[in-house]
Amino acid sequence: MSEKIKVIKKIFAANEKIAEENAAVLEENQVFTVNIMGSPGSGKTSLIENTTLNLKDKLKIAVIEGDIQGSLDAERLNRLNVEVVQINTGGACHLNSSMIQSALSSLNLKTIDLLFIENVGNLVCPAEFLLGERLRIMTLSLTEGEDKPQKYPLMFTKCEALVLNKMDLAPFLSVNPEIIKKEAQKINPKLEIFPVSCTRGDGIKEFSEWLKKKISTL
Amino acid sequence: MSEKIKVIKKIFAANEKIAEENAAVLEENQVFTVNIMGSPGSGKTSLIENTTLNLKDKLKIAVIEGDIQGSLDAERLNRLNVEVVQINTGGACHLNSSMIQSALSSLNLKTIDLLFIENVGNLVCPAEFLLGERLRIMTLSLTEGEDKPQKYPLMFTKCEALVLNKMDLAPFLSVNPEIIKKEAQKINPKLEIFPVSCTRGDGIKEFSEWLKKKISTL
Numbered sequence: 001m002s003e004k005i006k007v008i009k010k011i012f013a014a015n016e017k018i019a020e021e022n023a024a025v026l027e028e029n030q031v032f033t034v035n036i037m038g039s040p041g042s043g044k045t046s047l048i049e050n051t052t053l054n055l056k057d058k059l060k061i062a063v064i065e066g067d068i069q070g071s072l073d074a075e076r077l078n079r080l081n082v083e084v085v086q087i088n089t090g091g092a093c094h095l096n097s098s099m100i101q102s103a104l105s106s107l108n109l110k111t112i113d114l115l116f117i118e119n120v121g122n123l124v125c126p127a128e129f130l131l132g133e134r135l136r137i138m139t140l141s142l143t144e145g146e147d148k149p150q151k152y153p154l155m156f157t158k159c160e161a162l163v164l165n166k167m168d169l170a171p172f173l174s175v176n177p178e179i180i181k182k183e184a185q186k187i188n189p190k191l192e193i194f195p196v197s198c199t200r201g202d203g204i205k206e207f208s209e210w211l212k213k214k215i216s217t218l
Numbered sequence: 219m220s221e222k223i224k225v226i227k228k229i230f231a232a233n234e235k236i237a238e239e240n241a242a243v244l245e246e247n248q249v250f251t252v253n254i255m256g257s258p259g260s261g262k263t264s265l266i267e268n269t270t271l272n273l274k275d276k277l278k279i280a281v282i283e284g285d286i287q288g289s290l291d292a293e294r295l296n297r298l299n300v301e302v303v304q305i306n307t308g309g310a311c312h313l314n315s316s317m318i319q320s321a322l323s324s325l326n327l328k329t330i331d332l333l334f335i336e337n338v339g340n341l342v343c344p345a346e347f348l349l350g351e352r353l354r355i356m357t358l359s360l361t362e363g364e365d366k367p368q369k370y371p372l373m374f375t376k377c378e379a380l381v382l383n384k385m386d387l388a389p390f391l392s393v394n395p396e397i398i399k400k401e402a403q404k405i406n407p408k409l410e411i412f413p414v415s416c417t418r419g420d421g422i423k424e425f426s427e428w429l430k431k432k433i434s435t436l
Contacts, residue, residue, distance in 0.1 A: 004229065007221065007222060039339075039341075040366055040370060041361060041366065068369065068371075069368075069371065072368060093311070121341065121369070121370070123257075123258045123340070124311035124339075124340055141361060143359060143387070144259025145259045147290050150287075151285055152286060152339070153287065154309070166361065169390060169391075172390055174417070
């Protein structure tokens with residue numbers, strides 16, 4: 001086991017080094033980068049779609065799309081006329097900074113204001129790998145239940161904002177969003193929380209405005 | 219990277235060896251073991267609760283409960299008067315066979331007919347780690363969307379059955395369960411599919427009957 005731990009430490013250290021390099025390149029080019037993480041089906045792509053529609057007249061937006069395989073989400077995002085780079089992890093359950101480094105080399109960073117990185121659908125592992133981003137945001141679907149902050153605390157700790165999606169389903173669920181908010185902020189008192197419905201568009205304006213303010217600090 | 223790959227191969231080989239040992243112990247004691255996997259909030263605990271209520275008059279049931287931290291699900295299951303052993307992975311995103319080996323040593327296997335193992339909520343990593351189980355079952359919530367078989371194919375390949383949960387929400391979603399079935403069986407033509415609603419109990423009887431038949435082959 002000690003060999004395993006040593007290798008894992010080396011992996012994290014190597015990842016962090018490249019993440020710092022990515023961060024420097026992104027800052028130099030004035031690209032504000034957001035790492036979007038969350039369970040499969042929690043609404044990562046839908047959030048990017050909705051926010052892009054809201055902000056694309058004001059900002060030049062691009063997306064790095066992370067999937068184990070395939071390019072379904074990249075095709076969805078392409079329809080919005082934003083530049084999309086697909087990463088296929090080939091089995092890996094998270095993106096790492098070296099994958100992002102490769103992807104960055106195929107983007108014209110000088111022309112980009114806002115870069116979304118959509119991580120692999122996973123509430124656990126992506127939280128452990130910095131990519132060089134300025135902001136980490138997690139999506140959680142209301143349907144996932146009230147107990148997620150307590151069961152998967154690391155993701156809630158590492159993110160600056162929680163987008164609580166599928167609020168339109170609230171009347172049909174025995175899930176209280178207030179409990180999720182309370183438990184999430186117990187773990188991370190600074191966590192900003194945005195209740196949204198990506199299918200109806202509710203709450204997207206508030207989220208987009210918040211994001212725009214963050215970008216203006218770059 | 220080659221050092222990393224070597225260590226990963228070693229981890230898988232070590233895991234498989236202990237999984238075989240677990241399988242032998244479980245067979246010797248005539249314990250039918252089911253590994254339940256799926257995304258956070260897809261209904262793993264609810265499926266175990268519902269199936270246990272259906273089968274506990276006929277079979278002696280126990281549960282090994284896997285969580286990163288805490289014991290919320292174990293407390294839920296304890297209310298059903300079944301024996302529950304809690305594993306906390308302390309950060310790890312999946313159970314492995316060595317954790318199961320420890321858990322087995324604290325159960326009186328001679329008295330158990332059916333052992334559920336609830337894995338960590340994750341549609342990716344648990345699929346890679348055999349535990350010594352006889353059957354692998356995945357839960358997917360209808361709210362996760364139609365594209366999950368294409369995006370997370372390994373889990374669909376490794377399981378014998380897919381429990382498609384939260385069917386009661388179908389009228390409020392633009393998700394077609396038939397597309398999920400079709401795509402899942404494209405990846406794994408032998409996959410049995412059970413549409414259920416754990417909140418309403420729909421489909422639980424059919425799933426329990428199927429499981430009981432599987433157990434009778436032990």
